[in-house]
Amino acid sequence: MKPLLTLALLASAVPTPALAEVTTRSFAAADFDRIDLRGCDHVVVTFGARFAVRAQGQAGSLAAIGVAVRGRVLTLLRAPGSCDSRRNKPAATINVTLPRLAVIQTSGTGSVRIAALDTPTFEARMRGTGALAIDGLRTTRATIDVSGTGTATLRGVRAARLSLNLSGTGRIVADGRADALAIDASGTGHVDTSTLTTGALSVDASGTGSVRAQVNGPATIDASGIARVTVTGRPQCAVSRSGMARVTCG
Incomplete structure (x- = not known):
C-alpha cells in the first residue's frame, strides 16, 4: 500500500496546466x-x-x-x-x-448561425468546409449556394421563391414553405427538402448525389449521371432522365 500511496502523492504534486482564459x-x-x-x-x-x-x-x-x-x-x-489550437489560437x-x-x-472552416430573419431578398454563398444554420427565413426571394463540403440548414422557411444550388460533397436541408422551389445539384452532395412544401418545383440533378423534395403542383425534373431524385406530395411530373439516373416522382 505504501508504494501506491507514494505514487498518489507524487501525482497530486505534479502541476496541471491552467485552463486557457476566455x-x-x-x-x-x-x-x-x-x-x-x-x-x-x-x-x-x-x-x-x-x-x-x-x-x-x-x-x-x-x-x-x-x-x-x-x-x-x-x-x-x-x-x-x-x-491553430496547438498555438492557443482555436476558433x-x-x-x-x-x-x-x-x-x-463564408469560406474556410468557420460556421455561421443566424437568428430568424425577415428580409425582402437573401443570399448565402458558402465555400470550403463550413456550416450555416438559419433559425427562420421569411423572404420574397432567397438563394443558397453551397460548394465544397459545406452544409446549410434552413428552418422555418417562408419564401415566395427559393433557389438551392449545391456542388461538391456538401449538404442542404430545408423545411417550411416556398411558393416556388428550384434545386440545382451536382457532384456527390445531398439536398433534402422533403419537409418543405412548395407549389411548383424544378430539379436539375447530375453526378452521383441525391435530391429529396415534395410538391403539390408541377414538378420538372432533369436528372443525369447516376443522380437520385425522389419527389413526394401530389406532383404533376415532367421527367427528363439520362444515364443511370433514378427518378421517383409521385
Whole structure:
C-alpha cells in the first residue's frame, strides 16, 4: 500500500496546466448588411437597431481576428496560419448584431448561425468546409449556394421563391414553405427538402448525389449521371432522365 500511496502523492504534486482564459474583444463596425467570414471562427448573427461586433475566446485567437467594413460588407478574417489550437489560437465565437442582413458569404472552416430573419431578398454563398444554420427565413426571394463540403440548414422557411444550388460533397436541408422551389445539384452532395412544401418545383440533378423534395403542383425534373431524385406530395411530373439516373416522382 505504501508504494501506491507514494505514487498518489507524487501525482497530486505534479502541476496541471491552467485552463486557457476566455476573454472578449469588441470591434468598431457599422453600416453593413453583408457578412464575409473567412477562416475558422464561429459567427452568431442576431438582429437589433444598433450594430455590434464582439468576439469571445482565447487571447491569441482574438488578437488574430481582423474586422473591416467596405462597401456595406463586414469582413471577418484570420491572419494566415492563425487557426491553430496547438498555438492557443482555436476558433473563437464572434457575435454580430445588425438591423438587416442581405448576404452571408463564408469560406474556410468557420460556421455561421443566424437568428430568424425577415428580409425582402437573401443570399448565402458558402465555400470550403463550413456550416450555416438559419433559425427562420421569411423572404420574397432567397438563394443558397453551397460548394465544397459545406452544409446549410434552413428552418422555418417562408419564401415566395427559393433557389438551392449545391456542388461538391456538401449538404442542404430545408423545411417550411416556398411558393416556388428550384434545386440545382451536382457532384456527390445531398439536398433534402422533403419537409418543405412548395407549389411548383424544378430539379436539375447530375453526378452521383441525391435530391429529396415534395410538391403539390408541377414538378420538372432533369436528372443525369447516376443522380437520385425522389419527389413526394401530389406532383404533376415532367421527367427528363439520362444515364443511370433514378427518378421517383409521385
